[in-house]
Amino acid sequence: MNQVMTQKPHEMLAATLAEELDAVNLLIRERMASKHAPRIPEVTAHLVEAGGKRLRPMLTLAAARMCGYEGDHHLKLAATVEFIHTATLLHDDVVDESAQRRGRPTANLLWDNKSSVLVGDYLFARSFQLMVDTGSLRVLDILANASATIAEGEVLQMTAATDLGTTEDIYLQVVRGKTAALFSAATEVGGVIAGAPEPQVQALFDYGDALGIAFQIADDLLDYQGDAAKTGKNVGDDFRERKLTLPVIKAIAQATDEERAFWERTIAKGRQQDGDLEHALELMAKYATLEATRVDAVAWAEKAKTALTALPEHPIRTMLIDLADYVVSRLH
Template sequence: MDIATRVAKPHEELADLLADELQAVNALIRRRMASEHAPRIPEVTAHLVEAGGKRLRPMLTLAAARLFEYDGDHHLRLAATVEFIHTATLLHDDVVDESAQRRGRPTANLLWDNKSSVLVGDYLFARSFQLMVETGSLRVLDILSNAAATIAEGEVLQMTAATDLGTDEGVYLQVVRGKTAALFSAATEVGGVISGASEQEVRALFDYGDALGIAFQIADDLLDYQGDAKTTGKNVGDDFRERKLTLPVIKAVAQATAEERAFWQRTIEKGQQAEGDLDHALALMEKYGTLEATRRDALGWAEKAKAALGALPDHPVRRILHELADYVVARLT
């Protein structure tokens, strides 16, 4: 039996286990995204928040709290905080990327305008900080504010690094930590902090979220070249057409001949793409085995995520988190 068959959507199992708390978080989100004076705020926010996402990041916060049998309600505020930060970054990202579609629906900037998306994103960031403060924990505030700064830093770095052939795997990893892993690791870490977990356990939660987020993003970047459009919602080669330097290309550029490097400079750095260029790019990645090497990297990070769980209490949630690490890379096997 292969891994994709064996692992039956652990995020859905987690959602069932945490159903009551998720319902409370959703109610809190709806209350806090309301605005007495600017009705466009809940209109824009609801369009994205209620678009049917998996709520994976807030679930990680709730799961970490459940691991330690936390019996307060601050984890609900923190889960809502994480979702608000995530939603704010999506609103801003769609403006920066000039995106027209997300999760199969028109983006907020297309339905309204760029100004509304940016300003509503700012409002959600402000709301997230209000929720953090309500927990009364400076440690939580420190973790989540650092994550918000890392996310913004990662986005700016990506703008400059995405079309620069000098971008190496270290810079790529820094971008991935910013755009994806920082919020995963903060989500799990604050769940442990609010529950009174030990320093070793809090570190393990951070390490799990960090590795899970990196595995998730590397898998996503690989599927851009290998995935099924019906499954991924992306056309094969979208990142190439958008001149994004992701790991499979970075690995190919690092081994390129002078002629091959000239090809990457023309297509990625200068954006001069012609018919057949995507096929040639795929052939170069095949030549150097970079798609397979990228797959191994994703699987390696999933293994690191699972290893981090060893320091956490033996609990049904830990088993699901273990399966979740397998699941985010199951598409690659």
């Protein structure tokens, strides 16, 4: 069997960018350290070593490399992006009161909500220092706007979550906030720091945005069709947590009065009982919303690939194209 053929796109990216990724990991460990508060690396090491794919920092490194960057500010930006991501995860765990992340207990169960909130704040502050170190106001502007979009998306998700009136448009805003904003900032700042021409910077933004949306839609779909052993999540977690995601939003849009009453009881009011998840899955099957959701995810992945045509040919460009395909290849 050909090793190269079976290697996944993010693994190929990781191999190609191995040296730079090592430098980023070193920087992360250095900047995570706190002389005065040893609790900080304790909490973050737990997350940083929890088997994340370093997808976001890789996007920054990949974008900078594709655009011919030869400095080292992209390492700081890659670490910045990972810090923002980790901080968001820490705060999400408090918000979701989640007990598991990537198949391991979350920080707020191992320690407490306090640590999750405060260490998350510390990582935000550290990421902010790292960006300032690059001396690029444009990079700061992009990441400030991304931070606001992320936070706004999270608040919107919280208020929209159990609201049956949530439309696909609102869902898209939430998805941009919770996932795509950091993906697109990660790729965009890679281009900006490399001094790439505007159309390329725009293309990198568009790629990250579409990839992030495809990634999140796929994640939400896998919640209903995934394998807990692979995803570290149980099927129907979103249903139990009354999170309105695309497969359900599509089913509610077509619901009969009786079906609507079912969604009203289970999602809006949260009065769930045995058999509800199975019935919800039946309704999604009735309207083929899992398939329609998969089609949407694939369309966003195609959009991501199209955006990359604005960039010159490059081995990394090929891997990023494959990555977009891979993100939706887990769906069936």
